[in-house]
């Protein structure tokens with residue numbers, strides 16, 4: 001009896017927790033379909049005009065396109081930089097690896113505003129004009145710990161003798177990487193690309209300091225908030241981003257786990 | 272077979288931090304020889320083999336294959352191939368692509384490649400398995416794929432690191448025979464690592480016994496069993512009864528040894544080793560050289576107490592406690608009743624004896 005009681009308590013806690021976590025988020029899509037300029041109850045009526053209005057906005061298009069480009073570049077750069085590091089840290093048990101992981105993780109613990117300002121100072125000192133390039137550099141730095149975490153988890157349990165077998169069969173280290181290592185960790189690479197893309201896509205603070213006049217989507221949204229009549233449109237945009245992000249995260253997690261359960265082979269990357 | 276130095280290892284050492292994993296090993300292996308490295312876990316077998324394959328650099332010493340010094344060459348530049356203990360079958364490739372993995376460098380036509388892979392699959396009796404993945408094969412089948420993938424490269428030396436360790440007893444014995452047969456047919460030099468002495472003795476032309484990084488003895492299986500050169504080798508290969516003594520008389524073809532527990536032991540010197548009067552020696556006797564009776568024999572008899580009897584089918588394994596000797600004597604007696612009264616009871620007094628040429632005399636460590 002007592003055990004069951006505890007179970008109910010835990011259930012109530014879980015429901016309360018999830019409610020607290022997600023209900024505020026659900027207001028976003030809710031009000032984005034509300035036929036009123038004011039975000040307040042009672043709801044007036046159903047409309048999709050805010051979506052239509054937002055998606056016709058030229059400035060939004062430009063910001064969205066900027067964000068995509070920065071996201072792709074930062075995802076590629078951070079994943080490409082993290083891949084050899086993750087391999088060295090797991091497979092080759094590099095000396096001083098923990099120190100390196102610690103340094104790579106610093107951007108996770110430094111307040112974003114501090115990170116943004118430091119990068120701004122750095123870019124100014126280096127005379128890099130504020131543009132999408134400076135945002136990409138900042139985002140790459142910021143994304144590396146995420147890429148490293150995803151890739152290292154994929155490298156755990158990688159049998160070193162697979163690489164040795166390839167060398168033994170006459171391949172060079174480089175070809176071994178392409179014919180054996182990369183195909184086997186490929187799901188991890190995809191997951192890392194998706195996750196770092198999202199991290200870059202969602203970032204406001206670093207982009208805010210570094211983007212100059214090339215606004216990214218979060219910076220654009222921030223600007224739009226100054227105009228009360230644009231608020232419902234911002235809600236519509238936010239709702240669309242929210243759903244897109246959820247789908248991408250779920251997909252990334254699914255890919256990351258591919259072929260790690262049981263002894264099943266990865267179904268990717270036939271070399 | 273004449274021992275030439277097709278694969279020559281000279282003064283090779285390898286240290287990992289505080290452990291000297293391989294300690295100044297020198298070894299010559301002949302072309303086409305089936306050579307086994309035998310030793311307890313952690314004695315350095317894998318490390319020595321990895322230095323032959325190029326996966327580890329020796330701290331000192333030379334590895335030469337077919338007259339060429341390969342010490343500094345990486346694995347992909349050596350005429351060796353390896354069958355890994357974990358088999359290391361590529362999980363993202365099917366069996367045919369696994370076996371054909373190393374052929375890419377040869378730039379064969381697609382048809383030639385297919386032909387070689389098919390021949391290789393036929394050799395390991397896995398025709399029709401080419402499209403399967405590693406996880407769709409049994410342990411024994413995977414083992415054969417690993418073997419075929421290495422052999423298709425036509426290596427001068429094939430290295431096998433405990434390739435049968437993961438198989439059950441029945442399959443292991445079948446694979447031992449298959450491997451040996453294959454090796455004879457192909458004439459490739461095999462270096463085979465195992466910690467199973469039966470496996471080493473039954474398969475090999477010669478066996479090298481290792482312990483704590485050192486190569487203790489290299490010999491034919493029969494010679495290792497009958498003339499072990501040290502206590503370590505003697506106790507690692509088969510079962511052995513030991514007691515210590517001192518040489519009392521030494522002649523060309525006979526030794527008399529005095530021991531605390533058994534007044535005088537008559538023995539024959541074996542091997543090239545000469546003993547002098549006063550030398551401290553170790554008397555080592557195989558269980559099957561001992562016999563048990565209720566009356567003393569004319570030579571080399573000692574009285575003891577029957578401690579335990581276990582039935583092994585055509586033999587009995589007896590344990591006999593002799594006062595003053597720590598380990599009980601282990602005796603392997605035929606079950607036909609010749610050796611021992613069928614109804615001998617535990618704790619009854621018996622005599623253990625052996626012929627003068629039944630004991631191996633070793634220098635005491």
Ligand SMILES: Nc1ncnc2c1ncn2[C@@H]1O[C@H](COP(=O)(O)OP(=O)(O)OP(=O)(O)O)[C@@H](O)[C@H]1O
Nearest residue numbers: 287290292310311312313314315316317318319466
């Ligand atoms: N990469 C390494 N780093 C540190 N120590 C090592 C390394 N490889 C082997 N050793 C040590 O060297 C010694 C010999 O190891 P090795 O693997 O050669 O033994 P082995 O005879 O193959 O044993 P087993 O039968 O258990 O496989 C061991 O003490 C081991 O701990």
Ligand SMILES: [Mg+2]
Nearest residue numbers: 316317318432
């Ligand atoms: Mg080993």
